[in-house]
Amino acid sequence: MVKRGMLIVLSGPSGVGKGTVRKALFNEPDVDFQYSISMTTRKPRDGEKNGVDYFFVSKEEFEEKIKNGEMLEYAKYVDNYYGTPLEYVNQTLDSGRDVFLEIEVNGAMQVRANSPEGVFVFLTPPDLLELRNRLIGRGTDEMDVINKRIHTAVGEIKMMRNYDYAVLNDKVENAVTNIKNIVRSERLKVTRVMPDYLSMLGDED
Amino acid sequence: MVKRGMLIVLSGPSGVGKGTVRKALFNEPDVDFQYSISMTTRKPRDGEKNGVDYFFVSKEEFEEKIKNGEMLEYAKYVDNYYGTPLEYVNQTLDSGRDVFLEIEVNGAMQVRANSPEGVFVFLTPPDLLELRNRLIGRGTDEMDVINKRIHTAVGEIKMMRNYDYAVLNDKVENAVTNIKNIVRSERLKVTRVMPDYLSMLGDED
Numbered sequence: 001m002v003k004r005g006m007l008i009v010l011s012g013p014s015g016v017g018k019g020t021v022r023k024a025l026f027n028e029p030d031v032d033f034q035y036s037i038s039m040t041t042r043k044p045r046d047g048e049k050n051g052v053d054y055f056f057v058s059k060e061e062f063e064e065k066i067k068n069g070e071m072l073e074y075a076k077y078v079d080n081y082y083g084t085p086l087e088y089v090n091q092t093l094d095s096g097r098d099v100f101l102e103i104e105v106n107g108a109m110q111v112r113a114n115s116p117e118g119v120f121v122f123l124t125p126p127d128l129l130e131l132r133n134r135l136i137g138r139g140t141d142e143m144d145v146i147n148k149r150i151h152t153a154v155g156e157i158k159m160m161r162n163y164d165y166a167v168l169n170d171k172v173e174n175a176v177t178n179i180k181n182i183v184r185s186e187r188l189k190v191t192r193v194m195p196d197y198l199s200m201l202g203d204e205d
Numbered sequence: 206m207v208k209r210g211m212l213i214v215l216s217g218p219s220g221v222g223k224g225t226v227r228k229a230l231f232n233e234p235d236v237d238f239q240y241s242i243s244m245t246t247r248k249p250r251d252g253e254k255n256g257v258d259y260f261f262v263s264k265e266e267f268e269e270k271i272k273n274g275e276m277l278e279y280a281k282y283v284d285n286y287y288g289t290p291l292e293y294v295n296q297t298l299d300s301g302r303d304v305f306l307e308i309e310v311n312g313a314m315q316v317r318a319n320s321p322e323g324v325f326v327f328l329t330p331p332d333l334l335e336l337r338n339r340l341i342g343r344g345t346d347e348m349d350v351i352n353k354r355i356h357t358a359v360g361e362i363k364m365m366r367n368y369d370y371a372v373l374n375d376k377v378e379n380a381v382t383n384i385k386n387i388v389r390s391e392r393l394k395v396t397r398v399m400p401d402y403l404s405m406l407g408d409e410d
Contacts, residue, residue, distance in 0.1 A: 122395065124402070150406055157402045165393045166402070182390040188370045188383060190327065197329070197362045197371070201355055 011108035012123030033098035073110035122163035216313035217328030238303035278315035327368035
């Protein structure tokens with residue numbers, strides 16, 4: 001029996017740079033996990049290819065998939081659906097390959113509910129680190145703006161709660177290195193490898 | 206307030222090469238955690254230095270420390286005590302530095318009981334991987350020897366249960382790289398970093 005792959009989920013607040021980090025990650029020569037392409041009902045933009053950037057489908061097809069329980073997670077933004085088809089993810093995991101999803105926070109929480117054994121990585125906005133300095137360095141006339149931004153930031157950070165790791169997106173290459181390290185060390189988790197060792201020795205306990 | 210450091214414990218079956226891996230690890234230029242030197246009542250061997258290889262103390266001193274609850278863990282082998290003094294570990298953790306212990310499995314379980322938030326790494330003997338091949342490749346006249354070795358191996362692997370990670374000691378440099386990766390990604394655990402982010406933003410919830 002092939003050992004089932006590991007599900008890796010990258011998520012984070014809107015605008016944090018998830019797509020940029022994901023693209024840089026998959027440009028690395030030693031990345032050996034599979035990117036799961038999302039499905040959407042929005043029209044392809046210039047240069048976007050079906051089956052590369054997204055699977056582009058009609059609203060009817062997408063809603064049919066939701067109805068049949070064929071989406072691992074999905075959401076609707078401004079009249080368009082975005083989501084992850086379940087079949088591809090399951091087939092890839094069953095073949096023993098690790099699968100990587102880059103999705104919005106609501107979607108990540110749907111995946112967490114169904115696949116708690118996955119590895120959930122939260123990408124943290126770099127400008128949070130500068131907020132405190134700005135607070136100190138600037139005049140009081142901007143306090144309203146600052147307080148609003150702080151409030152948003154606290155809300156974003158609290159989204160971390162349901163993730164395993166927080167990776168700061170200060171530089172794309174740092175985030176990529178950290179995500180690669182996380183995947184490598186998750187593969188060494190005793191809960192993942194002990195059954196392999198025991199079955200190798202002929203002990204199924 | 207300084208954030209308390211992380212406790213990293215390297216352990217594994219007797220003879221697996223823990224000491225060799227630990228020495229190679231601390232020869233790396235980028236290792237920034239602190240090795241906690243063990244205490245023992247055995248006599249120094251040629252070239253061993255007090256405060257470098259071990260803290261060498263008398264049996265009476267060691268037993269006094271046990272009595273006063275000043276040992277994080279300890280064991281007795283062939284009439285000699287070996288253990289980890291609690292004070293040094295706590296002072297270093299309180300200063301914000303991560304502390305690395307290289308200890309026997311019984312000691313590691315004592316530490317796990319007291320410090321469940323530590324990172325526990327089990328070093329796995331490389332020859333386990335060859336056992337199955339040997340089983341297939343050799344004649345039945347050696348079955349008794351092989352079965353005994355398998356039995357021991359299964360027992361060793363089952364020790365993994367109470368650890369977080371299993372690192373195969375196939376090559377010392379691989380084990381060192383994996384341990385460094387584990388420490389790096391453990392530092393990104395949400396449970397460890399979320400309080401920092403929130404307190405940075407002035408939110409103590």
